[in-house]
Amino acid sequence: MAARRTTLDLPGLALLAAAIGCLMLPFTLPGGQGPPRAMWLAVAAALVVLLVAAEGRYHRRGGTPILLPALLGSRGYRNGTVIAMLQFGANLSASLALTLYLQIGLGWSALHAALTMLPSAFAFAAVSSVGWRVVGRYGRAGVLWALVASLAAVIAAAAVVTWVPPGRLGLALTLTQLALGAANGLIIAPNQALTLGHAPPGSAGLAAAFLQLAQRVSATVGMAAVAGVALAAGSGPVTHGLAVGAAMLAAAAIVAWRDVTPAVDNPVKTYMADRT
Missing domain, CATH: 1.20.1250.20 (MFS general substrate transporter like domains)
Incomplete structure (x- = not known):
């Protein structure tokens, strides 16, 4: 089995940070500013799905993801x-x-x-x-x-x-x-x-x-x-x-x-x- 590369998973970190931001912003923005809360939460959910898919691909290509599929x-x-x-x-x-x-x-x-x-x-x-x-x-x-x-x-x-x-x-x-x-x-x-x-x-x-x-x-x-x-x-x-x-x-x-x-x-x- 080939040795797995130890890498910094920048795409995974970026997706995770974006998902967390979308979860937090609806509760911290002043009232009436920004999109509706439901839209923020929907975007956060989509980013989590994208993160899981991207981490699986990153792992199959030999990288070390922050979210290990196993x-x-x-x-x-x-x-x-x-x-x-x-x-x-x-x-x-x-x-x-x-x-x-x-x-x-x-x-x-x-x-x-x-x-x-x-x-x-x-x-x-x-x-x-x-x-x-x-x-x-x-x-x-x-x-x-x-x-x-x-x-x-x-x-x-x-x-x-x-x-x-x-x-x-x-x-x-x-x-x-x-x-x-x-x-x-x-x-x-x-x-x-x-x-x-x-x-x-x-x-x-x-x-x-x-x-x-x-x-x-x-x-x-x-x-x-x-x-x-x-x-x-x-x-x-x-x-x-x-x-x-x-x-x-x-x-x-x-x-x-x-x-x-x-x-x-x-x-x-x-x-x-x-x-x-």
């Missing part, structure tokens, strides 16, 4: 990447919506808002330390139930900002953030381990890089959308931003459920068994 052909990797995109974007979008609401809508200081959101980070760090045990035993099913818990925490946050009086809002939101952080601790690293475990041999570097890229793209587009809507509305429709996050988490849970039934092999469990 990765798209791996069900475990493909589903895991979609889960990572949806969860990462949902988490940051919901956090941004809450932060804008607390500071712009309620007039809280940056420190006050940060202290309310901080418990999520502590819970995430604590639970992440045992996440490998959960993924080793339950595989994608563990990720699925953690996604359901994360969805419940976001819905609880929306209920809190809607019905809890301002005087008790800080404590109530702190509890929802604790739950959200704990759930994320059982999602992010376990899902990454499962996803990369399904990467085809010899493609670990590209698989890890594209997984990280997919997460960042989702977060960027989601945060741009939430910030654009919130800032345009002045006080910020926090429930709309949380609804976007909840919808993305629900979609991630559906993808995870499809990866459990029928079951996909658990590469983490296999690796741990081999080590013992």
Whole structure:
């Protein structure tokens, strides 16, 4: 087999950048400027289709594409990447919506808002330390139930900002953030381990890089959308931003459920068994 050239995939990068720009611009341009939002999204979808086709051709000609066709052909990797995109974007979008609401809508200081959101980070760090045990035993099913818990925490946050009086809002939101952080601790690293475990041999570097890229793209587009809507509305429709996050988490849970039934092999469990 001839050695594959290691090249810089400039056409692929250009197509990917154009698709991301078309996704972001409708939410960041001032109202009334530019084409309708549906047109931007249609162009972005067309660019993604063109990217997939171009990357396949680039790979057949001996280049190293940023989107390796073998990765798209791996069900475990493909589903895991979609889960990572949806969860990462949902988490940051919901956090941004809450932060804008607390500071712009309620007039809280940056420190006050940060202290309310901080418990999520502590819970995430604590639970992440045992996440490998959960993924080793339950595989994608563990990720699925953690996604359901994360969805419940976001819905609880929306209920809190809607019905809890301002005087008790800080404590109530702190509890929802604790739950959200704990759930994320059982999602992010376990899902990454499962996803990369399904990467085809010899493609670990590209698989890890594209997984990280997919997460960042989702977060960027989601945060741009939430910030654009919130800032345009002045006080910020926090429930709309949380609804976007909840919808993305629900979609991630559906993808995870499809990866459990029928079951996909658990590469983490296999690796741990081999080590013992």
